[in-house]
Amino acid sequence: MVEVRGLTVRYGPQVALEDASVTFYSGAFSAVIGPNGAGKSSLLKALVGLAATSAGEIIFAPQLGRPQSAVAYVPQQQTLDWAFPVTVWDTAMMGRTARLGWGRWPGKSDREQVAQALHKAGVYDLKDRHIGALSGGQRQRVLLARMLARDARILLLDEPLTGVDAATQERVMALLRAQADEGRAVVMVTHDLEAAAGACDHLALINRRVIAQGTPGEVYTPHNIEATFSSSHLGHTHAHA
Numbered sequence: 679m680v681e682v683r684g685l686t687v688r689y690g691p692q693v694a695l696e697d698a699s700v701t702f703y704s705g706a707f708s709a710v711i712g713p714n715g716a717g718k719s720s721l722l723k724a725l726v727g728l729a730a731t732s733a734g735e736i737i738f739a740p741q742l743g744r745p746q747s748a749v750a751y752v753p754q755q756q757t758l759d760w761a762f763p764v765t766v767w768d769t770a771m772m773g774r775t776a777r778l779g780w781g782r783w784p785g786k787s788d789r790e791q792v793a794q795a796l797h798k799a800g801v802y803d804l805k806d807r808h809i810g811a812l813s814g815g816q817r818q819r820v821l822l823a824r825m826l827a828r829d830a831r832i833l834l835l836d837e838p839l840t841g842v843d844a845a846t847q848e849r850v851m852a853l854l855r856a857q858a859d860e861g862r863a864v865v866m867v868t869h870d871l872e873a874a875a876g877a878c879d880h881l882a883l884i885n886r887r888v889i890a891q892g893t894p895g896e897v898y899t900p901h902n903i904e905a906t907f908s909s910s911h912l913g914h915t916h917a918h919a
């Protein structure tokens with residue numbers, strides 16, 4: 679569904695991601711795993727055009743049409759302004775209006791999609807609540823509802839498991855699995871290697887470079903984990919199909 683080839687992302691002299699090649703497939707739940715500062719967020723941001731790339735290419739499957747309308751991006755919760763004066767309903771509706779484009783008013787089917795998304799994410803009962811008055815786990819679920827309302831083919835989520843309790847974590851994982859089973863490409867950034875190895879179809883281990891990628895069985899080895907989470911950056915890449 680989307681192929682990243684030789685991607686480098688820099689912030690001035692700082693190299694966040696170097697020569698990264700990774701493929702995300704439709705119908706697969708993929709995880710991008712690595713320690714703090716490994717370049718995981720930079721990879722997702724590059725995919726949605728929020729980080730400038732200094733080398734490499736990003737190739738979206740041609741049947742997707744415009745990548746802007748095919749991709750839904752869920753940023754890290756703490757990077758958003760939760761004091762913004764909108765309700766849970768309005769926030770989920772933004773997922774629809776982003777799809778409709780400016781100047782088009784949402785109709786009945788959009789309202790139905792939003793209601794359904796809020797139900798799936800388990801926050802319909804909170805629909806009239808101001809987003810500032812939500813707990814961390816509720817906020818995460820509102821972001822998921824906004825993503826679902828978008829009805830995109832590629833779902834990119836930055837740390838959707840951070841700061842949520844075990845029940846919400848399970849709900850998030852089940853919801854993402856269902857989205858992949860519907861044929862979407864689901865890509866989740868996480869530190870939680872065990873949760874990802876247990877639930878995802880495809881893992882990409884990243885520490886400034888792609889250390890390994892493939893099925894959990896192929897990738898989840900002591901050597902790869904050491905190479906990913908040790909503080910020194912190892913220069914070599916073990917890429918599996």
Ligand SMILES: Nc1ncnc2c1ncn2[C@@H]1O[C@H](COP(=O)(O)OP(=O)(O)OP(=O)(O)O)[C@@H](O)[C@H]1O
Pocket residue numbers: 689692693694712713714715716717718719720721
């Ligand atoms: N806007 C920016 N300006 C300058 N440097 C940045 C910027 N964003 C990220 N970086 C740097 O790029 C590197 C990779 O950051 P990135 O956020 O992609 O990592 P990450 O793997 O998502 O980390 P975390 O798990 O901590 O969220 C880090 O060293 C970070 O300090």
